[in-house]
Amino acid sequence: MSDYIATIGIECHVQLSTKTKLFAGVANDAREAAPNTLVSHICFGLPGALPVLNEKVVEYASRMAFAFGTRPQTYSYFERKHYFYPDLPKGYQITQLQKPIIVGGEVEISVNGQKQTVRLNRVQIEEDAGKNTHPDKADYSLVDLNRAGTPLLEIVSEPDITSPEAAKAYAKELYLLARYAGISDADMYHGNMRFDLNVSVSNDPNVLGTRTETKNLNSFRSIEKAAEYEIKRQTELLKKGEKIVQETRGWDEAKQKTVSQRSKEEAHDYRYMPDPDLPPIVLDEAFITRVEKAMPTMPSQWRAHLLQLGLDEAQVSTLLDAELEHEGITYLMLIKDALSQAEYAKFIANFAVNTEIPLRRDAETEPAIQPSDRAALYSGVYALIQAGKLSSTNAKALFTAILQAASLPSDFEAYAKDKGLVQMSDEGALDKIVAEVLAENEAAAQDVKNGEMKAIGFLVGQVMKKSAGQANPGVATQLIKKQLGV
């Protein structure tokens, strides 16, 4: 039996976080707004209403071109795509077809440590539709046009994806790119990002199978699961000698399966035509260069920095995700500012991954410390560790305590001492405790003398206990050996 190969392409719609809509000077953030409150004569499709392009959208789209490793097209234009639906007030959607704003580009993903490149076919600017709701048992439907005219980028990949894991990784990477480029809130819960998954399988690497399109996926996990399910479903059908029907499917989250919605594309003829209300988008070099120069650091650049510090992929991934979780809390900029001292930079990365990020994720309330004080917190704790005054456990305890304090201590060491977190590295004080421990544990001391070195661990433990955890264990070991003469 020959193996079946999956071929996956993904279309992603990203809502842009511009202040106003694509063609109307109306607020764009519909997440909390009451129905039909973010609507003008343009959104409502009144007679005589004309679209006027929001230039910020062109800037955002151009940023994405650079995020995808390419440049925006210098000439692109809008077209009208016609169909009737209550959430589409004009009877056509303004979108791009012949000349989209981005042609080509690529996204690099990592699947099980393996790098893969997903090529993009195109990215087009278009307007979102409104939202229809169908009240239970009612003989009417409701239309909310708040979302009508929200700017979208439709990102169309080439069918370069070959596994559910890669599909998920690709979607995740689009999310990171959109967030790092600052073009979208990319909030899946509110539908800021939606994915359509095209899947086919074939046992002949040179022939593509019949594909299905699973529409409107809105989580990374559902993308992975839907791809998994479709590959399995299609493979089983083919093995049984049956045919795949080209159709649109939906994802049933509860049953974790895809379900047929309509077979083939309904005979839609969208009658595309260039929109005569809108002049073409013509970008000059000055604009393109300005966008390029203002590009923020993108995930691939951060990865290069962090991997160079010796972090592993999981840690890097945690940092890239965490960076987006809290407004005003940056880990990456702290690390970037410390890059000239690699050890310190690595300390920040490790402490962020192991201490601050889990703490913030678990905390019911935000830590009290000012975001602007965090750099000093990291450097203060680092200095005490460097001086041998903090055990790793105590470093974490100190960090946690200060993080939750309203303000930074003026003297970190005094603060740590006060909390009983400073290690006793002072041989004079420790000598006395060691002597006491040896006197109280003669048998164990004798064992060590006889060469049974593992008994030394027990004795160090006793020293730690007697010092209430403040002894520096390295120094304690040295002193025990010294006093026993081994």
Add this chain to the structure above:
Amino acid sequence: MSQWPLIAEIAAAVTSGKTTAVEQVEKALKTIADQKEYDAIIATTADRALERAKTIDAKIKNGEAVGRLAGVPFIAKDNYLVFGAETTAASNILRGFNAPYQSTVINRLEAEGAICVAKANLDAFAHGASTENSDFFVTKNPHDTSRVPGGSSGGSAASVVLDMAPFALGSDTGGSIRQPASFVGCVGYKPTYGLTSRSGVVAMASSTDTMGPLTRNVADAAEVLDVYAGPDPLDSTTTPRQAEGYSVTGQKMDLQGVKVGLIKQYMGDGIDEAVKKVVLEAADKLKSRGAIVEEVDLPSLPLALAVYYIIVPAEVSSNLSRYDGQRYGFSAKDATDLESSYVQSRSQGFGVEAKRRIMIGTYVLSSGYYDAYYKKAQTVRTKLINEFAEAFQKYQYLIGPVAPTPAFQIGENADDPLKMYLSDIMTVAANLVGVPSISLPAGTVGKLPVGLQIMAPMNKDRELLLMALAAEEVLA
């Protein structure tokens, strides 16, 4: 003799207190009521007009600025969104629609103190050349009530000749201002595409719609255009004004040495001999003042009408998609579900001509036909643009008739859409190319007026108005 002096004079008289805005509005409303039999008007905006007039008069008393059109009444074609009356575009599907915003043109006129008193009849959605396609009634030609006033701005044109107001607004997509101006004997001005904002005017064909005045003389047309022409942030296809503006009041142009091309293709077969004669006589009058008039050949011109009736229905079919019975205007009462609501609202709400254009437009945009029709038509349109540009290298102005005949009988062309479309044959080119064009009263055939069409290059509206001013004097 008109009861209205020059627009600039009316405004001056109102501002100086010689008359009042209220008097002007009442005069207009009375004339509208007296001339009801011509069916030029769909509705008046009497209440709002009188209120605005009172406000203006009060401001004048207080010595406040009131604008250069203070107290000047005007009539808007009913495809302009205007407060104070329904905006229907003479279609059943927009019956009951009260505009929640006004068109830019109206706003700019109002900002200078002009007062809209009524909405004029038109072919529904401006589809037509006679007002016979109005879903409400046919406007009668003031010179012969058995004849049409032309269209689609037939109500506006008739209202000017019936002396209802000093000026009326029309829209010109393929001749809808110039052809009725020719049929009733007034001045009809179609500006350069992009010079006038389309915002708030019910769209017909977005790439050719222009907003122009109908007046009794060139100076008034120029005065009105000067107030509202120019870029509008609400219409991304608008372009800058000429630095000198468009007012030509008190100006003069010497016709000596002016180079004028008489379009050969507009003087051939299918053109009424009497109409040709009026145009040739007009050409001779221009020559008598020193103008150089020569025949000019525009070989692709015979294709213009075919190109027009592909591109325009394509845009019409798209622009009419929003009238779906779901949000405003007419909605079929007995529809049982979404599909039947769409089908019934549109079937019952649109008239025959709108449906015809929706079907033609849908056809030419369909996959498999797009390249053969729409794309090909755009290619020929580019060729026309180039031929006009070439002609304008040699000639400052191009002239010809406005329409192949004087006003025809009501019902004469009603059953033959192709014959009706031929009425646009000499006006559509200016729209496809984008150039400004004017229709001037040039003579009569029997008692029926015939216009002379003058065109100028893109964005030479001021030059065209000056030329028209000179021609007006010669032709008088």
